[in-house]
Amino acid sequence: MLEKLLRLVAAGGVHSHAVLAQELDVTEALLDQMIEELVRLGYLRPVDASCPGRCEDCPMHETCGIGRGSRLWVLTERGERAARASGAGGSQADHG
Amino acid sequence: MKDEGVITVALAGQPNVGKSTVFNLLTGLSQHVGNWPGKTVEQKSGTYTYNGTTFRLVDLPGTYSLTANSPEEVIAREFIIRERPDVVVVIVNAAQLERSLYLLAEILPLGAPVIVGLNMTDVAEQEGMGVEPAVLQAALGVPVIPMAASKNQGVDRLVETIDAVARDPAGLCVPKMPDIRADHRAVLQDLERLIAGHVPVPYPVSWVALKLLEGDIEVTRLMEERLSPEQWAQVHNILAKHEDAVVAVASGRYDWIGRMIRAALVRPRAGQIGLTERLDRWATHPIGGLFLLTGILGMVFWLTYAVGAPLQGLIDTYLVGAAADWVTGLAAGGPAWLVGLLVDGVIGGVGTVITFTPILLIFFAALGLLEDTGYMARAAYVMDRFMHLMGLHGKSFLPLFLGFGCNVPSVMGTRIIESRRAQLLTILLIPLVPCTGRLAVLAFLAPVFFGGWGPWISFGLVIGALMVLVASGVLFNRFLFRGERAAFIMELPLYHVPNARTIGLFVWRHTVEFLKKAGSIILVVSVIVWALSYFPGGDVETSWLAQIGRWLAPVGTLMGLDWKLLVALFASFVAKENSVATLGVLYGAGEQGGGLAQILSGVVTPAAGLSFLTVQMLFVPCVATVAAVRQETGSWRWTVLSVLFLLVLSFVGGVAVYQAAALLGL
Numbered sequence: 182m183l184e185k186l187l188r189l190v191a192a193g194g195v196h197s198h199a200v201l202a203q204e205l206d207v208t209e210a211l212l213d214q215m216i217e218e219l220v221r222l223g224y225l226r227p228v229d230a231s232c233p234g235r236c237e238d239c240p241m242h243e244t245c246g247i248g249r250g251s252r253l254w255v256l257t258e259r260g261e262r263a264a265r266a267s268g269a270g271g272s273q274a275d276h277g
Numbered sequence: 278m279k280d281e282g283v284i285t286v287a288l289a290g291q292p293n294v295g296k297s298t299v300f301n302l303l304t305g306l307s308q309h310v311g312n313w314p315g316k317t318v319e320q321k322s323g324t325y326t327y328n329g330t331t332f333r334l335v336d337l338p339g340t341y342s343l344t345a346n347s348p349e350e351v352i353a354r355e356f357i358i359r360e361r362p363d364v365v366v367v368i369v370n371a372a373q374l375e376r377s378l379y380l381l382a383e384i385l386p387l388g389a390p391v392i393v394g395l396n397m398t399d400v401a402e403q404e405g406m407g408v409e410p411a412v413l414q415a416a417l418g419v420p421v422i423p424m425a426a427s428k429n430q431g432v433d434r435l436v437e438t439i440d441a442v443a444r445d446p447a448g449l450c451v452p453k454m455p456d457i458r459a460d461h462r463a464v465l466q467d468l469e470r471l472i473a474g475h476v477p478v479p480y481p482v483s484w485v486a487l488k489l490l491e492g493d494i495e496v497t498r499l500m501e502e503r504l505s506p507e508q509w510a511q512v513h514n515i516l517a518k519h520e521d522a523v524v525a526v527a528s529g530r531y532d533w534i535g536r537m538i539r540a541a542l543v544r545p546r547a548g549q550i551g552l553t554e555r556l557d558r559w560a561t562h563p564i565g566g567l568f569l570l571t572g573i574l575g576m577v578f579w580l581t582y583a584v585g586a587p588l589q590g591l592i593d594t595y596l597v598g599a600a601a602d603w604v605t606g607l608a609a610g611g612p613a614w615l616v617g618l619l620v621d622g623v624i625g626g627v628g629t630v631i632t633f634t635p636i637l638l639i640f641f642a643a644l645g646l647l648e649d650t651g652y653m654a655r656a657a658y659v660m661d662r663f664m665h666l667m668g669l670h671g672k673s674f675l676p677l678f679l680g681f682g683c684n685v686p687s688v689m690g691t692r693i694i695e696s697r698r699a700q701l702l703t704i705l706l707i708p709l710v711p712c713t714g715r716l717a718v719l720a721f722l723a724p725v726f727f728g729g730w731g732p733w734i735s736f737g738l739v740i741g742a743l744m745v746l747v748a749s750g751v752l753f754n755r756f757l758f759r760g761e762r763a764a765f766i767m768e769l770p771l772y773h774v775p776n777a778r779t780i781g782l783f784v785w786r787h788t789v790e791f792l793k794k795a796g797s798i799i800l801v802v803s804v805i806v807w808a809l810s811y812f813p814g815g816d817v818e819t820s821w822l823a824q825i826g827r828w829l830a831p832v833g834t835l836m837g838l839d840w841k842l843l844v845a846l847f848a849s850f851v852a853k854e855n856s857v858a859t860l861g862v863l864y865g866a867g868e869q870g871g872g873l874a875q876i877l878s879g880v881v882t883p884a885a886g887l888s889f890l891t892v893q894m895l896f897v898p899c900v901a902t903v904a905a906v907r908q909e910t911g912s913w914r915w916t917v918l919s920v921l922f923l924l925v926l927s928f929v930g931g932v933a934v935y936q937a938a939a940l941l942g943l
Binding site: 182183184187190196197198199200201205206207208210211214215216218219222224225253254262263266267 | 373375376379458521523524525527528531532534535538539542554557561658766769
């Protein structure tokens with residue numbers, strides 16, 4: 182399951198949370214948990230952690246409404262390696 | 278059973294699942310509170326009696342899993358392994374079953390008889406979810422007791438079941454446990470063979486092998502001490518070759534959880550699907566979403582022309598025109614240069630720009646509305662397919678989209694992009710996003726040159742600019758940044774009802790900024806342009822500006838632009854609105870009282886007009902944006918590259934459009 186998630190993300194681009202949950206046939210709550218696990222293991226990294234949190238210092242503060250509440254995660258190098266490695270024997274794991 | 282007649286029951290569960298409530302209900306006043314041996318973690322235990330038997334209940338620390346990352350987790354698993362309770366009751370939250378089942382997935386392989394207390398069924402029902410206990414029981418292979426402990430529901434049945442399992446664990450608990458991912462089963466078996474015989478009792482061999490693959494610190498230390506150096510070297514060799522086995526282990530657990538959820542969780546009926554999900558079926562659809570975005574942009578343009586243009590005409594006639602007449606009358610008899618300065622320089626320049634206000638109000642209101650509803654994140658997601666081609670990710674879309682308001686905060690906003698490469702690429706592309714200044718010039722001039730076709734031409738030019746942006750991004754990414762890829766997951770926020778006050782403040786703030794700009798930098802440039810176009814002889818055709826413009830004329834000829842249009846373009850380097858202000862000065866809009874629109878429609882051909890607008894869309898951004906580029910890149914090289922790129926692009930675009938339009942007879 183996790184390796185399938187890594188492979189889907191490693192295909193590139195942005196993947197919507199909701200669409201990923203559908204493709205994996207899991208609830209969004211379970212997908213959340215899987216993402217947290219992959220972050221903990223170092224395969225994904227949250228992207229929006231760079232927000233300084235002090236609005237007056239941020240050049241985006243006047244229009245921070247764009248993407249308000251969006252969370253983003255990026256595949257790390259370790260995640261890409263794992264996705265490539267699981268891709269070689271991946272399909273049998275998907276159906277196991 | 279260890280003590281004669283006393284059954285030991287361990288109570289496990291994640292925090293906030295109601296474990297303490299169950300513990301208190303069962304043990305009442307017979308609780309003992311202390312610390313776990315050698316730890317500062319609180320230990321609670323108590324007793325209750327059922328059917329003549331005493332049950333000793335031990336409340337394990339609430340943990341999300343059984344890794345070795347915290348003392349609580351080590352305590353919980355060590356108790357289950359070493360103390361071998363007769364029953365382990367795992368309390369799970371029916372309203373958050375996915376999260377709760379992870380701990381169960383880790384407890385089952387420890388070998389103790391397990392009962393699942395499916396608590397908070399009342400909360401799950403309130404949230405529109407349901408869990409089928411019988412189905413879950415069949416899927417898990419262990420008893421599942423539905424409960425609402427806060428209302429004292431299900432506790433009696435739990436007590437009965439604990440008693441039954443303690444007496445016949447093998448008959449009532451045949452757990453279907455999670456398995457490691459198929460491609461790692463052989464590795465697990467190899468490890469089990471290597472460590473078998475060396476695993477201290479009572480640790481299960483299969484559990485220890487699994488924990489080794491997960492890189493569990495405590496278990497690794499345990500086995501390194503138990504094995505000989507040669508044996509440990511073999512184990513270490515396997516672990517080193519499979520450093521991603523932790524994913525295979527976790528993956529097996531999630532596969533198992535997924536199966537349980539699909540079997541036993543009752544999803545909301547179709548009619549109850551949230552508004553966000555319903556709207557996102559279209560808003561994030563790869564094709565539908567793009568059409569929706571294009572449609573929304575089109576609607577904004579339509580609104581601008583339908584509402585903004587008439588208002589602009591009214592301001593032009595009753596404010597700017599009236600002001601020009603009044604000043605002309607007031608200054609009659611004064612020096613000619615003074616009348617020229619006030620009417621042509623100030624009113625002709627700044628006054629024309631002031632007429633933009635209704636158009637800008639509509640743009641800002643539209644931008645604010647799309648933001649406040651949460652739609653902008655969907656736009657970012659839909660645009661990502663094109664961003665992906667450019668090697669950018671959805672987060673680059675945020676500062677890029679800010680460019681529709683103004684390129685300056687858009688460039689500064691690239692600070693949120695972590696990758697230097699992505700930041701530089703985004704900065705190079707931002708000037709191709711038409712800011713409100715460019716859009717206002719477009720909205721003003723398009724109807725002048727093209728009449729009723731104005732809105733369509735404007736829309737086409739904006740889409741064209743964005744297509745040039747994507748094409749430029751693809752080329753930059755391939756040749757300048759060597760085609761790096763990025764991969765992201767994006768969670769979209771819920772839609773929400775827009776707040777009129779928030780949008781109103783946003784529009785007010787940006788409109789005031791624009792008017793301040795009109796009263797400062799645009800005023801200064803208008804006066805300078807007027808002076809250069811008046812002196813030395815008081816006639817624009819023989820002025821200093823005309824001489825400069827005619828010197829540039831060969832460049833303009835290829836694009837169908839005369840020297841006045843060229844000068845207006847260069848004046849836009851200070852502020853985009855200046856191009857209209859400059860045209861107002863050079864064509865005597867204030868003096869003639871007919872308005873710039875009327876004058877231009879008589880002297881500029883549609884082909885030249887289309888060329889002018891195309892160049893305007895692709896030209897170097899205002900000096901404030903260039904300064905922001907220098908600041909954010911920290912490099913003159915990248916700043917000069919950005920300016921040169923846009924100069925060449927706008928020139929090539931202008932030539933191509935004019936020549937094509939001229940061929941078509943425009």
